[in-house]
Amino acid sequence: MQIKILQLTEGAKVAKGTTVIIDVLRAFTTACYAINQGIETIIPVGDINMAYQLKKQHPNYLLVGERHERKPEGFDFGNSPTHINAAKISAKTMIHTTSSGTQGISNATQASEILTGSFVNAGAIVQYIQKTRPSEVSLVCMGFACQYPTNEDTFCAEYIKNELEGKPNDFRAMVKRIKETDGARFFDPANQSWSPESDFHLCMDVNRFDFVLKVDKIGNLNYLRQLKI
Template identity: 45%
Template sequence: MDVRVLELVEGAREARGLTVVIDVFRAFTLECYLFAQGAKAIYPIGSVDEARALKAAHPDWVCFGERGGWQVEGFDYGNSPSQVAGVDLTGRTCIHTTSAGTQGIVNAAGADEIVTGSLANARAVATYIERRQPAEVSIVAMGTSGTQSAGEDVLCARYIEALLKGTAKGFDVAGKAAALRDTAGAKFFDPKQPQYPAADFPYCVDCDRFDFVIRVGKDGDGRLVNTRLDL
């Protein structure tokens, strides 16, 4: 198994084989919680306009999204797992557009298969890949807005890589994740950046909480759609 770690939108475009698109703060952490709270499907969308058009066509679908960290005007929710804590999404279909995570999905056109990744389900992602045994794996750390490296996404990518290569003993992912509070996660505790609620941080660094993966497929109309696969 050839495992490569890539970064940013450019890395997503280079991805081949089974591809993991990572966004820890906060897109794919949020999606883990949406599925845990009963969501049936999540449509990953590149542009705000496309998300709005899909919502207009399906008013009963729940629309999530951010730009610059802020909830998009007119959307039901932003990109915050703490904002939707306790919301019953049983059987609901969601729409999701973000500055980084969903951009990785729509740009990974050369991938054979795509799953999303976050610290919340990283070990499950590695387990899924081990079961699939693909010849090639691309792990893409999407970073900030898909253009700047971000420590949390690189940490998640290296953790999954270590699990796949059998070098995770002593990795201490929980300790490294907690340490993000003073580095990449400091924005959650900066009063000048209220678009990043402090309450989101614990959700994002709760390592290996979920034992399912989020797979990207296509619906009957050929539109990209994320679904939950329990291991």
């Protein structure tokens, strides 16, 4: 099994084989909590205008996401696992658009299959790959708004790669480093309304969920659905 760690949109474009699009803070952590709250299908879209259009066509769908980390006008929720986790959700379908993670899905056109990646279901991702035994695995780190690599996404890719290769992981050290760098913004009092500190802790709750989220493409739309491991 050949395992590559790739970065940003450029990495997504060249990813092949089983491709894991990683966005720890916060898109694909939020997606897992949404599934846990009763959402059955997530429609990840890169274009915010398409997200608005889908919401207009399906008012009963939940509209979730961010631009510049904040909830866009008219959205039901921002990209916060805290807010999703605390909500009573009756919708079964969620439209999700973000600055990083959903962009990766849109650009991974050469992948044979696409999973989403975060720490909260990293163990399930490892188990899925071990069961399916693909010859090629691409771990794509989407970074901050697809602009530059971040520790949390790169560490998540390294964590998955190490588990697949039987190498040890020092997860506590990873969390400490993330908190000191890219995760520091979650501890800024000025950001608490849209990026609460609790988001950081929920995103670092490694192996909380026992499922993967796999992309199915139907027509011109991608659909994320849960596969229990």
